[in-house]
Amino acid sequence: MGDIANQPAIAASTPRQNHLLAALPPKEWDRLQAYMELRPMPLGHVLYESGSTMRHVYFPTTAIVSLLYVMEDGASAEIAIVGNEGIVGISLFMGGETTPSRAVVQSAGQAYRVPGSFLKQEFFRAGPLQRLLLRYTQALITQMAQTAVCNRHHTVEQQLCRWLLMSIDRLPSNELTMTQELIANMLGVRREGVTESAGKLQKLGLISYNRGHIVVLDREALEAHACECYAVVKMEFDRLLPITMAQ
Amino acid sequence: MGDIANQPAIAASTPRQNHLLAALPPKEWDRLQAYMELRPMPLGHVLYESGSTMRHVYFPTTAIVSLLYVMEDGASAEIAIVGNEGIVGISLFMGGETTPSRAVVQSAGQAYRVPGSFLKQEFFRAGPLQRLLLRYTQALITQMAQTAVCNRHHTVEQQLCRWLLMSIDRLPSNELTMTQELIANMLGVRREGVTESAGKLQKLGLISYNRGHIVVLDREALEAHACECYAVVKMEFDRLLPITMAQ
DNA sequence: CGGTGTCGGTGCGGTAGCGTACGTTCAGGT
């Protein structure tokens, strides 16, 4: 549709599409810029494996990355989701270097890559970058906490609504490319459960989907259908990271 | 039993019982000491209400604090658990000042209280204290992430085992005072569910309980009964915070 | 000593989601 109009040329990302990068003051920004490298993020690409040492951090612009925990028996569950509002690889500056979870590209796009050692060095200047990253980390913590609550108390249908909303919030349009099987992996439920819930949402006219292509038709109704978890996390992100500057 | 021998007098806490405080170098420690105040932590006491501004942080010594999310309909779920290995109130130095969750004393004891403004100031010296707190925060993140996974995939019985293990890890003995009703609130399940699982564990000889008094009889078997989540979190805490110094 | 409230045990119908299995529809390749 209007995608081409919205994204001139082949939509080469600009760093400022990432909200964290956009919020940096000029001086911090200048130092960082030299080390940034734009990288393609194909669907399914694994940025970090569980327990592996991280060498880079990533600032997504158009890509969406899922933080996923994979259990011994192969079952999985999404811990959090990171798009152009955030950064992948917080454990680098938090001090642990690794995490027990996996970072995998959930929606193809692009991200800026920065060497971990350099970001760490910048982080410990204890300036605006540090404050920004810490605030983001707190927002991420809220998201994880709410995921725990949601997993405990809410139905698959509610969780699907939340997940769809969180995803399109991180994309330029109201469409996303994602099979029901993949969504099931993220939510940690059966594929059939997603089929059923998605079918229900389609019948209600909230979404339409077709072979891995999902369009959100009625965003407001979808919000009404979701559990409170979506709103709680969104409000907390807006509160902690009000710097929703030039996209 | 040997409790009296282990805890001379009425067990007045010493600051170094908290692992984070114990790990501080002398200089940091000296600055902090003047601002610390030992506080009793009665069962059920609410340290922070969801969304309220935090004025202090707490370093538990003998108390255990639960980070609990309470939903609109009154249902609840534990997000994480903090004992003498940690600190309550990370959002103060992370930058958000508040969180959408509640901190409530799950096991009575004591904690050292420090004014938030002072801790924040110390944190931004970007020295050992900062590094320590950030590492702890990452460990906490792992705990929350694993809670999300556990809520998704594991049975009440497995979760109960995990919860018991995490609790006694933070206490000097293998006993804890906790009704099944309270445990149910923490796990976000029905009281009857806890009754059933606890009864099973008792029949197996892993624990014994009586009117709010639980004794872990066979720790190893309990670990074997728990899901992998317990071990994952424990290993991550040990890795990130190896400073398990003088208790 | 008996009353009252907390704590725990049990039972029963209802249901969301699981595991499994098998079908259908569509896209893309040779």
Place this chain on the structure above:
DNA sequence: ACCTGAACGTACGCTACCGCACCGACACCG
């Protein structure tokens, strides 16, 4: 044009857990 495989639909028995209701046991208190 056909074949293959990916994506989605449907159905069935099963289990864990919920909501509710009720009851017994013990502890503390007047």
